[in-house]
Amino acid sequence: MINQPLMVPEIVTAVALLVFFAAIKVQTGYTGMGYLILAHSAFCIPFAYLPIRARLQGMDLSLEQAAADLYATPVMVFRRVTLPQLWPGILAGAMLAFIISLDDVVITEFVKSAGQDTLPTYMLGQLRRVVTPEVNAISTVLLAVSVVMVIAFFFLSRSRK
Amino acid sequence: MKKTLLTSAISAVIATSAFAEGELNIFNWGNYTNPDLITKFEKEFDVKVTITDFDSNDTALAKIKAGGHGFDIVVPSGTYIPIFVGEGLLMEAKPNEMENFKHMDPQWVDVAFDPGRNYSVPWQWGTVGVTVNTSVYSGDINTAAVIFDPPEELKGKINVVPEMNDVMGLAIHYVGGETCTGDKEILKKVRDPLVKAKKDWLSMDYGNIEKFAKGDLSAGVNWNGASFRTRIENADIAFGYPQTGYPVWMDNAAILSDAKNVDNAKAFLNFIMDPENAALISSFARYANGIVGSDAFMPEDMKTAPEIVVPEELKATANIAETCPPEVSRIYTQIWTELQK
Numbered sequence: 001m002i003n004q005p006l007m008v009p010e011i012v013t014a015v016a017l018l019v020f021f022a023a024i025k026v027q028t029g030y031t032g033m034g035y036l037i038l039a040h041s042a043f044c045i046p047f048a049y050l051p052i053r054a055r056l057q058g059m060d061l062s063l064e065q066a067a068a069d070l071y072a073t074p075v076m077v078f079r080r081v082t083l084p085q086l087w088p089g090i091l092a093g094a095m096l097a098f099i100i101s102l103d104d105v106v107i108t109e110f111v112k113s114a115g116q117d118t119l120p121t122y123m124l125g126q127l128r129r130v131v132t133p134e135v136n137a138i139s140t141v142l143l144a145v146s147v148v149m150v151i152a153f154f155f156l157s158r159s160r161k
Numbered sequence: 162m163k164k165t166l167l168t169s170a171i172s173a174v175i176a177t178s179a180f181a182e183g184e185l186n187i188f189n190w191g192n193y194t195n196p197d198l199i200t201k202f203e204k205e206f207d208v209k210v211t212i213t214d215f216d217s218n219d220t221a222l223a224k225i226k227a228g229g230h231g232f233d234i235v236v237p238s239g240t241y242i243p244i245f246v247g248e249g250l251l252m253e254a255k256p257n258e259m260e261n262f263k264h265m266d267p268q269w270v271d272v273a274f275d276p277g278r279n280y281s282v283p284w285q286w287g288t289v290g291v292t293v294n295t296s297v298y299s300g301d302i303n304t305a306a307v308i309f310d311p312p313e314e315l316k317g318k319i320n321v322v323p324e325m326n327d328v329m330g331l332a333i334h335y336v337g338g339e340t341c342t343g344d345k346e347i348l349k350k351v352r353d354p355l356v357k358a359k360k361d362w363l364s365m366d367y368g369n370i371e372k373f374a375k376g377d378l379s380a381g382v383n384w385n386g387a388s389f390r391t392r393i394e395n396a397d398i399a400f401g402y403p404q405t406g407y408p409v410w411m412d413n414a415a416i417l418s419d420a421k422n423v424d425n426a427k428a429f430l431n432f433i434m435d436p437e438n439a440a441l442i443s444s445f446a447r448y449a450n451g452i453v454g455s456d457a458f459m460p461e462d463m464k465t466a467p468e469i470v471v472p473e474e475l476k477a478t479a480n481i482a483e484t485c486p487p488e489v490s491r492i493y494t495q496i497w498t499e500l501q502k
Contacts, residue, residue, distance in 0.1 A: 018227045025229030072358025109220060114186035114231040125191020125214030127367050128324075132192070 014110040031113040039111045040101045047100050048093035055089025088146035185210045185425040188232040195445035209426050233420035236284050239411040240484045242274040248289045252416040253278045261434035269451035281413035282430045283451030289327040291401045292383040302401030305335040309358045316361040320381035321367040323397040325497045334406025341485035352496045386448040389468040400468045409479045
């Protein structure tokens with residue numbers, strides 16, 4: 001159920017969200033960023049969830065039990081034992097969700113309200129009229145940023161050993 | 162808990178009502194609105210304008226049909242205006258009763274999709290023709306044979322813009338049919354040459370200005386404005402009007418029936434019928450507009466460009482694009498799908 005956005009075609013999700021938010025907009029009159037944020041959060045959940053789940057499965061449960069044995073409250077167990085082990089998974093999930101959200105065109109195109117544009121929808125809108133070299137510049141920058149990040153993480157993970 | 166809910170609900174309501182003062186939300190094609198035009202309108206009427214992009218008439222129609230969109234003005238193509246009107250999505254704003262209506266070019270007042278102009282105002286109009294690099298091919302360019310039956314020197318360097326209605330219009334007239342014909346015989350005569358000609362085509366892309374400028378492409382189906390911009394990069398490029406019949410399209414601005422800022426929207430429609438502002442619109446995307454008197458304000462190179470001002474001897478074979486009935490559209494889509502395989 002959580003992984004539904006992965007299985008359902010994107011256009012189906014987009015139109016479903018459009019109809020749902022349209023009904024809410026008519027009721028409340030609120031047109032703002034909230035819908036876009038909600039929509040993106042919704043379909044990014046499986047992408048964030050899967051790395052975290054994988055990390056959880058690989059984690060050692062006995063550490064938590066040991067901490068509880070040593071008089072740690074559940075909150076402290078989570079903060080001091082679980083979270084430090086989990087944070088690479090959370091970080092991976094966050095980055096994956098960010099990338100999927102940055103990349104998404106179809107859902108954003110349908111859900112966006114007046115005055116809202118994301119980078120992909122802006123680029124799509126240019127397609128039939130003028131495509132400025134801006135687009136090439138943006139693509140180069142994105143590529144450069146991803147290369148830099150991969151190199152940075154490579155060196156970071158090496159030093160941790 | 163209840164208190165925070167209540168206060169947040171109240172603040173949301175207050176926020177939205179403050180939001181709606183002096184606003185205008187335009188839903189237009191991407192990169193199609195001159196920022197200078199918007200600044201001018203904002204200053205003159207003290208209104209905050211937002212522009213949201215759409216990439217196709219179908220997306221615009223789907224979004225507006227769903228409701229709750231928050232837009233006031235939409236700029237669809239003329240062929241879609243009857244569809245919008247039929248669904249009750251456009252307000253009968255009566256531009257023909259507005260102050261600046263007298264500037265509208267008479268040939269664009271009684272159009273098939275909006276007779277007498279009760280709903281819409283022309284935004285820009287253009288033609289579909291062939292762009293040819295005259296240094297590669299020096300024959301007659303005012304014919305669709307350049308694309309559908311290409312000469313040797315152009316084979317393998319042709320691009321066709323993947324805009325179904327425009328290319329189908331061109332092809333149907335090339336074999337002698339009428340716009341929006343459902344005649345199966347004619348359509349067979351359209352499909353076979355199209356599929357055969359595809360082998361000589363290099364690509365079916367939109368963004369082709371740089372490719373023409375550099376010489377990767379030598380010919381192609383193109384819009385006149387795009388061709389004009391290409392000629393600025395490479396002076397060998399010429400635009401031809403196929404004499405068997407070339408499609409003419411027009412994008413029009415209209416007010417949506419559930420628009421929230423009706424007064425600002427009407428002011429905007431009146432605003433763009435002013436010759437100086439129409440010229441601003443044209444100078445941005447480089448297409449002609451439907452307002453008389455805007456020539457005085459147009460940029461120099463657009464006043465005499467053969468792409469913008471159709472030469473007299475080639476004018477006769479223009480075909481204004483029409484809204485085809487659904488069954489006919491379905492057949493065209495089938496032919497188009499087969500072509501794109």
